[in-house]
Amino acid sequence: MHKRVDRPLFPELMDGALPYLEARRALADLDRVNRLLLGVGAARRTLARRLAAEAAPERPVALLDLGTGSGFIAREVARAAGRMGCRVRVVGLDRRLAHLVVGRALAGRAGDGQLRVAASADALPFRDGAFDWTVSNLLFHHFGGLSNQAILAEMRRCSRRGAAVVDLRRSRLAGWMIRGLFPLLGIGRVARHDGLLSIRQSWTLAEVRELVAELPVEELRRRFPFRWSLVVATANCRPRQSSAGVGRDHPRSLAAGSRPKPSASTTAATIARSIARAASTPTWLGWAATSPRARVTTRSPS
Ligand SMILES: C[S@@+](CC[C@H](N)C(=O)[O-])C[C@H]1O[C@@H](n2cnc3c(N)ncnc32)[C@H](O)[C@@H]1O
Secondary structure: OOOOOOOOOOOOHHHOOOOHHHHHHHHHHHHHHHHHOOHHHHHHHHHHHHHHHOOEOOEOEEEEEEOOOOOHHHHHHHHHHHHOOOOEEEEEEEOOHHHHHHHHHHOOOOOOOOEEEEOOOOOOOOOOOOEEEEEEEOOHHHOOHHHHHHHHHHHHHHEEEEEEEEEEEOOHHHHHHHHHHHHHOOOOHHHHHHHHHHHHHOEOHHHHHHHOOOOOEEEEEEEOOOEEEEEEEOOOOOOOOOHHHHHHHOOOOOOOOOOOOOOHHHHHHHHHHHHHHOOOOOOEEEEEOOOHHHOOEEEOOO
16 A cells, blocks of 8 residues: 555645735745746646647547646646647636636736636546546645545546646755745745645655556656656547547547537536536535526535
């Protein structure tokens, strides 16, 4: 059994209920840190090309971002794939509804086109293969081995192509950098506290390798300066040969080939139905879609 399986983890401040303005400041700080310390680049390099490889003229590529926070990382990844000619439909999922609300607010008046869902990463309210890819950024270090294995299993269950994870790599140097650099950058109390705790609780590459030894790993590598990326294929992963082929191989997918050019509202409705069907999940689901017309809130009957 992996030595980190039972390690107790300390909760980050952002894992608790913060006043709205503090959560907003913390997520905006995190976006800045992701940008300045090359976190965006790590996620982009891990996923953008892979998304672009799934591009098809008749439908957008579906991406689920777990622990999405503000949604900034998923937005940047989608933008990078867009520059390669790939339309990406992003669903951002987070346990804290407040973070989704902040993310929507930070996206500004025009919005970012993302659908936002409040649920837990270890019990995803989606059908098998509902997305092309699933991704998480800075979520892995929140959990021990068993939880991460459960989350990876959910990510793989819900994706047709694969699951990508990007997170911090534990190192002394990273801790010193955060201590020295964050105050200079004007990073606030919450992000400073959580940043240091995150580095201490993060995983080394060797620990991740041991944890995923049984999985079909496509990529596990360092990402400069302080991150690693992991890409795991799904159980029945069959890389796309032609767009029509994927629709037929995955009749229950969001991307059924028989539905050319689904509109944003069609996609929203499909995912909303999927959530409603998964109402047995003992969790509260808040749905904040980008269009006010597509906004749905559903509560499990339990
Ligand atoms: C450090 S933030 C990272 C946010 C974003 N991915 C980024 O890189 O900027 C971690 C996020 O994961 C969310 N989170 C923590 N545990 C979760 C869980 N079990 N299910 C879904 N989201 C979770 C937190 O609410 C928080 O928004």
